[in-house]
Amino acid sequence: MQLTIFRKFRIICPLLILGLLICGPFTVSSFAADSRIGFLNIQKAVSSTKEWKSNFKKFKADFTKEKQRIKIREQKIKKMLENLNKQSFVLDPELKKKKEDEFRKEKINFERYVQDQNAEFGKKEKEMTQKILIKMMDVIKKIGEEKKYTMILEEKVVLYHDKGNDLTNVAIRAYDRANK
Structure with a gap:
């Protein structure tokens, strides 16, 4: 059987x-x-919008100001260290210890401040990108529906595609029109 x-x-x-x-x-x-398949570089699409460029310009200005503040604080700490090194031989041990402690505290506070600012600016950039990305996804869906695309793929996941099916610039223009 x-x-x-x-x-x-x-x-x-x-x-x-x-x-x-x-x-x-x-x-x-x-x-x-x-089927009709389109391709899009989402990173380029988001970062090429007028809204992104405007927001990034403000972001960059704030970042540059903060960088200057950090530089000033860093110079202050370096000056403290120089003074401490110069005076270390003539200061009495208690005063020397007190100044060393002040220097360590200031340095630790400075390092925390720099880390906090880096995290804060990273968070701001992520929020800015996310906000635009959500709106960009709606624009991409609308393009897909209006132009009867079966699917629109991120071009980074595709090894090859015909550049005639690249919708990146179409998405940028549509986004800018919708978000004046």
Whole structure:
């Protein structure tokens, strides 16, 4: 009985494979004829919008101001260290210890401040990007629906695509029109 099932399987399996090989290209080509695929560089699309450029200009100005504040504080700490090194031989031990403690506290506070500012600016940039990205996704969906695309893919996940199907600039212009 098992031998008969095995023989049937040996006969049916090649027939199924042959059928798939013959019919397979027709099903794929009919799918390809009905589908329309677009590609988009989402990072470029977001960072090329007028809103992003405007927000980034403000962000960069704030960042530059903060960088100057940090530089001033850093110079103050360096000056403290220089003074401490110069005076260390003439100061009495208690006063020297007190100044060293002040220096350490100031340095630790400065390092925390720099870390906090880096985290804060990272958070601001992420929020700014996320806000624009959410709106960009709506624009991309609208383009897909209006132009009858089956799907729109991020171009980074595709090894090759026809540049004629690149919707990055279309998305940027549509976003700028929708978000004046």
